[in-house]
Amino acid sequence: MVHYQASLDATFAALSDVTRRGVLERLGESEASVSDLAERFRMTLTGMKKHIGVLEQAGLVTTEKVGRVRTCKLGPRRLEEEAAWIERHRQLWSARFDALDEIVEQLKRKEKTDAQRKRR
Known part of the structure; x- marks a missing residue:
């Protein structure tokens, strides 16, 4: 039960922010770099990295670093x-x-x- 509750808490916390919901919608179209997302949402790279971290912790987003570019895509978690x-x-x-x-x-x-x- 505790794992189940922690999972719900992480997901709802991640979804509670308008920017993070926007990032998920954007990543639903195609993957994007953290820099592209920061630019699109008019925020600093550091700010976007924090948002991406919250989404990653919830399992909603995965990232992959190739060279100097960190690319984000929707994670394997479904919201069943x-x-x-x-x-x-x-x-x-x-x-x-x-x-x-x-x-x-x-x-x-x-x-x-x-x-x-x-x-x-």
């Missing part, structure tokens, strides 16, 4: 665990909202019935 976690919680909240809708409808019917009784 994360998608399953989200789906379980979506179902839970959906059931809660359905129950709340039913309570609201009951209250509306009761309010309508009470209003009709008062008119008589």
Whole structure:
């Protein structure tokens, strides 16, 4: 369970930043060098390396250094665990909202019935 939780934490932490999500979208098109990514996102090379490090730790990106160029591409990790976690919680909240809708409808019917009784 601890490994599972650590994996979720790393993934959600990586996805919590708009720049890192943008990097993933960009790498979905094709691989890119860290320099190209830094330029595209208008940030320093050091800043981009930090973002890439977070994505690498989560397994979402892999890098390879050839000469002086470090190239990034999408990692082997799929997001099945994360998608399953989200789906379980979506179902839970959906059931809660359905129950709340039913309570609201009951209250509306009761309010309508009470209003009709008062008119008589």
